[in-house]
Each structure stands twice: as C-alpha cells, then as structure tokens.
Amino acid sequence: MSARVDHGVTSGTFSLDGQTFDVDNNVWVVGDDNECVVIDAPHDVDGILAVVGDRKVKAIVCTHAHDDHVRVAPQLRERVVAPIMLHPDDRPLWELTHGDSETGDHLWDLDLADGLRIEVGGTALEVLHTPGHAPGAVCLYAPDLGCVFTGDTLFHGGPGATGRSYSDADLIVQSIRARLFALPDDTVVHTGHGEDTTIGAEKAALG
Template sequence: MTSARVDHGVTSGTFSLDGETFDVDNNVWVVGDDAECIVIDAPHDVDGILELVAGRRVRAIVCTHAHDDHVRVAPALREAVTAPILLHPDDRPLWELTHTDELWDVDLHDGQRIEVADTTLQVLHTPGHAPGAVCLYAPDLGCVFTGDTLFQGGPGATGRSFSDREVLESSIRARLFELPEDTIVHTGHGDDTTIGAERAALGR
C-alpha cells in the first residue's frame, strides 16, 4: 500500500495561441507524501500551487505539454521550490512562444519513470494535442494524468497550431485505452473520468 496521495487545486487565467486569448480554469495536480512531491503542470499562479505543495520538498515540475496555460509560471515555480522542470523536447516550439530566453531542465521521454515518495509515474508520449504531449500513469494510485490529451467527454482540442486530431486519437487508443478500465483520468481542465468511460464514448 503506497503512502503517496494526489492533491488537487484549480487556478484561473488565460490561454493564448494563434492570436486568440481565452479565460480558462486549469487543474493542478500534486503527487507525493507528507515529505516530498512532484507538481504536474504550472498554470497561472505560483502561490496557488505552493498552497498545495504545503512546504514539502518538490522533486520535479512535470509539464504535460507546453501550451502557455500549463507552463506560464514554471520558471517562477522552479525558482520558488528549487526543482527542475521536465518537458518533452518535441514541445520546444510551443515553449518558446511563452519563454523566449529560458528552457526547461530535463527532457521527458516515452517510458521514463518518475519516482516520488514510494510510487512511480510512467511517462506515456501521447502527441496530437501538442507534439510533445505526455500522460503520466501511476499504477499504484490507479490513475493517469492526461493534461489536455483526454478529457471527460473525449479527446483534447486539435484546432490550433501544432495539433493533429488523427494523431491524437491514435495516441489515445494506443497508449491510454490499453490501461485498466477503472483507471481514474485526472485531466488538465474539468472533471475526472475513467478510461472505461472514455473508451466506450470514443470507441475502439
């Protein structure tokens, strides 16, 4: 039985791409125990994220993708908690739209294992919403963190630059729908769902 847990918060701000800006609410996920944790995505508000961290040692800031509403405060959070930023290198073009003069610290790659507390998260490269989008599967916790790859009600958006609907649906079917049906899906925006519910909705 793992002692790791998932803490959840919501921060509000904007998402901008292709010359348009929208108001958005982003989920913030923190995985760990009472001593240490990792932060998944860094949207909008450092103080809001630090409330979830609650003084614990942050081992890493893991970005599911580099849209500005997921990485805007990553460098400021890195400075606040002294932890590396992890991002898949295929998302460099998107990262550079927001951060022109600084990079992340560690490249993510498919199959990578991120250990925190007494649990492990497995990196699944799931391009489509963004070229370097990843999901983080935590089998001990029975959940997967999908960023904007999969939501309650279906795949993430693909109507903007650097996205591709066919690639996204292929990623979801090949990588996420192979997970157990009762796996809880913790999304980048909105409510949780399960792999089984979304497999039934999208179809094999």
C-alpha cells in the same frame, strides 16, 4: 508515508494563434507528506504552492507546453528549486511563451521521454508520450494509485482540442487508443481542465 494525489484549481488565460481565452486549470500534486512532484504550472505560483504545502518539490512535470500549463514554471522553479521536465518535441510551443535564446538558459531542465519513470513518495509516474494535442504531449500513469494524468490529451467527454497550431486530430486519437485505452478500464483520469473520468468511460464514448 503513502503516496497520494492532491488537487487545486487556478484561473487565468490561454493564448495561441492570436486568440486568448479565460480558462481554469487543474493543479495536480503527487507525493507523500515529505516530497512531491507538481504536474503542470498554470497561472499562479502561490496557488500551486498552496497545494504543495511544506513538502519538498522534486520536479515540475509539464504535460505539454501550451502557455496555460507552463507560464509560471520558471518562477515556480525558482521558488522550490526543482527542475522543470518537458518533452523536447514541445520546444516550439515553449518558446512561444518563454522566448528563444542561444544560451538555453530560458529552457526547461530535463527532457521527458516515453517510458521514463519518475519516482516520488514511494510510488512512480510512468511517462506515456501521447502526441496530438501538442507534439510533445505526455500523460503520466501512476499504476500504484490507479490513475493517469492526461493534461489536455483526454478529457471527460473525449479527446483534447486539435484545432490550433502544432496539433493533429488523427494523431491524438491514435495516441489515446494505443496508449491510454491500453490501461485498465477503472483507471481514474485526472485531466488538465474539468472533472475526472475513467479510461473505461471514455473508451465506451469514443467507440
């Protein structure tokens, strides 16, 4: 079975720095007919599982730890019995949503690291550490599928927001230029919110 990308949208809220906003989040599921990985866990477990179907979930891979991307990750983990993966630099943001604990029971299961390959359904996702929107923000490049999952690092129209705690406007642009703009121009960008774009389109727009 050949690997593919499936997509859904869930709706909820994003809260940080004492403010809350209504948001729609993309749900991306990568795999074949038998197994898959879920990219981010926003808002609604049942909405995510509707995209997964009856496949075995190998991992829940979080692009970063803002609450609209990880809020239901622990519940999803229980439902599908799969590990949560997150870059450890995002622990402060994770703990804003899920609290801190001496035991570590509340944490994710496996650390993401730059260059890590996550294999699923006969293809692989390569982890690109792209800090800026969040310290542990990552993008997931799928060369076989000609796409990259950018979370909130790069959108149709430019870089993700950096006006809140734990973000850095200069660093996100550096990450995008060094890591994402090195990908082929025709690479499709699947974002955390909103519509797709391409590396080439965003490279031209950012200059």
